[in-house]
Amino acid sequence: MNTFPLKPILVVEDSAEDFTALGRAFRKNVLQNPVLRCEDGDQALTYLQGYGKAVGWPAGLPAIVLLDLNLPGTDGRTVLATLKRDPVLHTIPVIVFSTSSSLRDIEECYQLGANSYLTKPIEYAALEEKIRVTITYWLSASELPHLN
Amino acid sequence: MSLPDERLLAAEATIDLTNCDREPIHIPGAIQPYGFLLCLDPATQRVVQASENTAEHLGLAATELLGTGLERLLAPARVAEVAAHFATLTEAAQLLGVRLDLVPGTPFYKLIMHRFDGLVWLEFEPVNDAAPTPPDLSILNAAMSEMLVADQLLTFCQRTVEQVRTITGFDRVAIYRFAPDESGEVFAEAHHPDLAPWLGLHYPASDIPQQARAMYLKNWLRFIPDAAYQPVRLVPGRDPATGRPPDMTYAVLRSVSPIHLEYLHHLGSAATMTISLIQHGQLWGMITCHHRTPRLVSYELRDLCQFIGKTFSALLNSKEELDQRAYQLQVRERQARLFEHVSSQANFVEGLYRQSPTLADVFDCGGAAICFDGDISTLGNTPSQPQIRELLAWLQTQARQDVFHTNAYATLNPAGLAIRGTASGIIAASLAEAPGNYLLWFRPEVVQSVSWAGQNEKPQHLADGQIFLSPRQSFEAWKQLVENTATPWQPLELAAAQEIRLHISDVRLKVFNELHARAQALNQLNTELERSNDELDSFAYVASHDLKEPLRGIHNYSLFLLEDYADQLDADGVDKLRTLVRLSQRMEGLIEGLLQLSRASRLDMALVEVDMNELVAEVMDLLRPRFEHTGTTVVVEGPLPAVQGDRLRLQEIINNLLTNAMKYSDQLHKTVTLGVVGAGATVPARSVDAVHFHIFYVKDQGIGIDPRHHDNIFKLFKRLHAHDKYGGGTGAGLSIAKKMVEKHGGSLWVESNLNQGATFFFSLPKHATTP
Numbered sequence A: 001m002n003t004f005p006l007k008p009i010l011v012v013e014d015s016a017e018d019f020t021a022l023g024r025a026f027r028k029n030v031l032q033n034p035v036l037r038c039e040d041g042d043q044a045l046t047y048l049q050g051y052g053k054a055v056g057w058p059a060g061l062p063a064i065v066l067l068d069l070n071l072p073g074t075d076g077r078t079v080l081a082t083l084k085r086d087p088v089l090h091t092i093p094v095i096v097f098s099t100s101s102s103l104r105d106i107e108e109c110y111q112l113g114a115n116s117y118l119t120k121p122i123e124y125a126a127l128e129e130k131i132r133v134t135i136t137y138w139l140s141a142s143e144l145p146h147l148n
Numbered sequence B: 001m002s003l004p005d006e007r008l009l010a011a012e013a014t015i016d017l018t019n020c021d022r023e024p025i026h027i028p029g030a031i032q033p034y035g036f037l038l039c040l041d042p043a044t045q046r047v048v049q050a051s052e053n054t055a056e057h058l059g060l061a062a063t064e065l066l067g068t069g070l071e072r073l074l075a076p077a078r079v080a081e082v083a084a085h086f087a088t089l090t091e092a093a094q095l096l097g098v099r100l101d102l103v104p105g106t107p108f109y110k111l112i113m114h115r116f117d118g119l120v121w122l123e124f125e126p127v128n129d130a131a132p133t134p135p136d137l138s139i140l141n142a143a144m145s146e147m148l149v150a151d152q153l154l155t156f157c158q159r160t161v162e163q164v165r166t167i168t169g170f171d172r173v174a175i176y177r178f179a180p181d182e183s184g185e186v187f188a189e190a191h192h193p194d195l196a197p198w199l200g201l202h203y204p205a206s207d208i209p210q211q212a213r214a215m216y217l218k219n220w221l222r223f224i225p226d227a228a229y230q231p232v233r234l235v236p237g238r239d240p241a242t243g244r245p246p247d248m249t250y251a252v253l254r255s256v257s258p259i260h261l262e263y264l265h266h267l268g269s270a271a272t273m274t275i276s277l278i279q280h281g282q283l284w285g286m287i288t289c290h291h292r293t294p295r296l297v298s299y300e301l302r303d304l305c306q307f308i309g310k311t312f313s314a315l316l317n318s319k320e321e322l323d324q325r326a327y328q329l330q331v332r333e334r335q336a337r338l339f340e341h342v343s344s345q346a347n348f349v350e351g352l353y354r355q356s357p358t359l360a361d362v363f364d365c366g367g368a369a370i371c372f373d374g375d376i377s378t379l380g381n382t383p384s385q386p387q388i389r390e391l392l393a394w395l396q397t398q399a400r401q402d403v404f405h406t407n408a409y410a411t412l413n414p415a416g417l418a419i420r421g422t423a424s425g426i427i428a429a430s431l432a433e434a435p436g437n438y439l440l441w442f443r444p445e446v447v448q449s450v451s452w453a454g455q456n457e458k459p460q461h462l463a464d465g466q467i468f469l470s471p472r473q474s475f476e477a478w479k480q481l482v483e484n485t486a487t488p489w490q491p492l493e494l495a496a497a498q499e500i501r502l503h504i505s506d507v508r509l510k511v512f513n514e515l516h517a518r519a520q521a522l523n524q525l526n527t528e529l530e531r532s533n534d535e536l537d538s539f540a541y542v543a544s545h546d547l548k549e550p551l552r553g554i555h556n557y558s559l560f561l562l563e564d565y566a567d568q569l570d571a572d573g574v575d576k577l578r579t580l581v582r583l584s585q586r587m588e589g590l591i592e593g594l595l596q597l598s599r600a601s602r603l604d605m606a607l608v609e610v611d612m613n614e615l616v617a618e619v620m621d622l623l624r625p626r627f628e629h630t631g632t633t634v635v636v637e638g639p640l641p642a643v644q645g646d647r648l649r650l651q652e653i654i655n656n657l658l659t660n661a662m663k664y665s666d667q668l669h670k671t672v673t674l675g676v677v678g679a680g681a682t683v684p685a686r687s688v689d690a691v692h693f694h695i696f697y698v699k700d701q702g703i704g705i706d707p708r709h710h711d712n713i714f715k716l717f718k719r720l721h722a723h724d725k726y727g728g729g730t731g732a733g734l735s736i737a738k739k740m741v742e743k744h745g746g747s748l749w750v751e752s753n754l755n756q757g758a759t760f761f762f763s764l765p766k767h768a769t770t771p
Helices: A016-028 A041-049 A076-085 A103-112 A124-141 B054-058 B076-086 B137-149 B153-168 B210-218 B258-267 B299-344 B385-397 B414-423 B471-482 B491-568 B571-602 B612-630 B647-663 B733-743
Strands: A009-012 A035-038 A064-067 A094-098 A116-119 B036-040 B047-051 B094-099 B108-116 B119-126 B172-178 B184-191 B201-203 B221-224 B232-235 B271-279 B282-291 B367-372 B375-380 B403-406 B425-430 B438-443 B607-611 B632-637 B642-646 B670-677 B693-699 B748-752 B758-765
Touching: A009 A041, A016 A035, A016 A124, A016 B491, A035 A041, A041 A064, A041 A076, A064 A076, A064 A124, A076 A094, A076 A103, A094 A103, A103 A116, A116 A124, A124 B491, B036 B054, B036 B232, B076 B094, B076 B108, B094 B299, B137 B153, B137 B299, B153 B172, B153 B184, B153 B282, B153 B299, B210 B271, B210 B282, B221 B299, B271 B299, B282 B299, B299 B491, B367 B385, B375 B385, B385 B414, B385 B425, B385 B438, B403 B491, B414 B438, B425 B491, B438 B491, B491 B571, B571 B733, B607 B612, B607 B647, B612 B632, B612 B647, B612 B670, B632 B647, B642 B647, B642 B758, B647 B670, B647 B693, B647 B733, B647 B758, B733 B748, B733 B758
Parallel strands: A009 A035, A009 A064, A064 A094, A094 A116, B632 B670
Antiparallel strands: B036 B047, B036 B119, B047 B232, B094 B108, B108 B119, B172 B184, B172 B282, B184 B201, B221 B271, B271 B282, B367 B375, B367 B438, B403 B425, B425 B438, B607 B642, B670 B693, B693 B758, B748 B758
């Protein structure tokens, strides 16, 4: 069975443009880890709850999840709540990545167990900076749980 | 109409207060002495009974006349003439003038004949001239005219007594009117100037015993020329045929009750004449004539007075109807005016008592009260408010009636004794389903509203303890009967109360319906407004989020174009792409402003005590780099008060105002002052209550604002300058700040003139509960 040399990071993002910008920022920051993308909440849950076996991707769970809130179908809050209730999956760091700067959304996500909350800046430069900090913090500075 | 025999007392029985109603006044067995009486057997035309005073009048003892006929007194031709009447004789009297040929001195007498109780009654009254005096028609004519034209009952009665006094010459002529309870009132009077008036005096029903009333219905006129007379007995006392005293109901000479003579003595009356006034077969009243000295009135004149009495009785109905109609007209007219008041007043309840005529003026009553929704408004003489509340409570324990009425409240509820002086009579018109809403009318106890004849006389007693036979003593007993009783309500008054009740109910229903409809409309509007507010808020929130996403794409892709394809674009292409990036940034700013504004009004406030000194210091720390950059000095004129507020929002307000003050200035070195207006200080052009509000100000020396734009600056996205002037900005800041201040219950406004700096004021309530 194929495995990734480095643990992948999962991006749950319905907007192709946002994902493009995100990919650009990853490249600019020379991200080594593979990037997986789910376009909606159901896809993300299918993948994660099958521990990676369901969609033909190499087995294994992602190091971190970058989760948009406003998703078609099952939205980001439900994905977050489901992950954080799961006996295995709840240890995976989930970084909410949302347009909303509303205090209510931020508060709600932390209540559900989000590990971090980033607002999507309109300025690309700001996005690039946020991605740099995030990669550095979660993938270099932090020790992550061993799930597999 | 005679009382049943078994109820009659024996002629010898002692008459006192307890049995005076049973005194057999129609069979006294005696006459007054001013004439003499012969009772004849109709078949034999022989004398069976004679009055004892024939001796005085004729020189013949009564016993001498028994068994004889008229031929003992009259010439045979005259006897036949008189006897000719006997066949057709009834209880209606016939009059003849006779000369007693066979009596010494041949005196003239008036012979008054009638037939009753199995006897022919021949009553002889002495006169100077045997020929009957013809009635004086001109006097009668004048009297009738006066009576006919009277347009009110009272004038009618007044003219009648005046005419009777003129005709008869009595010292006093009065009309005595009976109430339904048979008590009497002197209703009209004409009297000699030396006499004290009796007008308005009331007399108890027992003053005229039942059997007397019964007799007065048959016998229209009673006459006592000398009240000090000694009664003259009949010989024999009993009719030999029946074995009892003959019935003297129709006898003019009938001797009256000793109680009545005592009564007249009490009144100071030496001679009286009373004429019955009869309506619908009931004794309506009497014309009573009194004289201080004995007075003999001729039979013809008495006959004329009787005629006046009968005419009066005949006219009575029409006169009473006139009065009733006039009263009805007055009630209707006042009722109509009352309804006008009710309709013209915004509050219909006020229409009932603010203007004349009030509720109490519509018909005769002592006072009235309007009890509505717990409030009581009184008019005229009424019980006190607590007493009215007790009455209302009692009314609610009674079976529900639209219009309840009584003229003796205390007999229904003993608690009514306390208010009998104002409210023995009550009409209560219930106004609505709501309990306690009533219109009330009151009438006082009668005994308090009238004068009583002989009220102050004390009962007198005989030495042996037997009660002295004065009718006056019946007063106390009678008073017991009428105590706590008001004049009864007339049907037309009850009808008026019912009509007023219906009218008010209609008005109330209308007002209620209008109010109800208005409340419903308002409610619906509120609901709609709330929903549309909610919709607007969520629209702004969702739209902002959803708008941001594509905008971010436009922005990013423009940037990527610039970065990745810069070498393939010429300078113009690059410039256009940069414009695209700048516009997308401004668009983002606008969306963010919209989002914040909707958030400012959407979220609940977290009210805490906030020290404004600390809060302002925090905001200034955040802004310090920009102040330094723009050469701005901020002076805080402290100390500032602590307020109740939402910390984040207050920060936003201060931040916004300080940023504006810093931005809108052309000066190199800028000074901005922040402080609070001291209590008592007046704020220019606006009277804001510095007692209940803290008023903060942020004052700059910048470019100022033309007064015509003072309202505009608070409009969303409204800018007075180009987008790139004065540090740019979306124009949402002041709208958001204003909304946040208003969320706190305060207001935000500006005082400024162009080129003279600007001062922004905002007020915050000192007590957070103040709206």
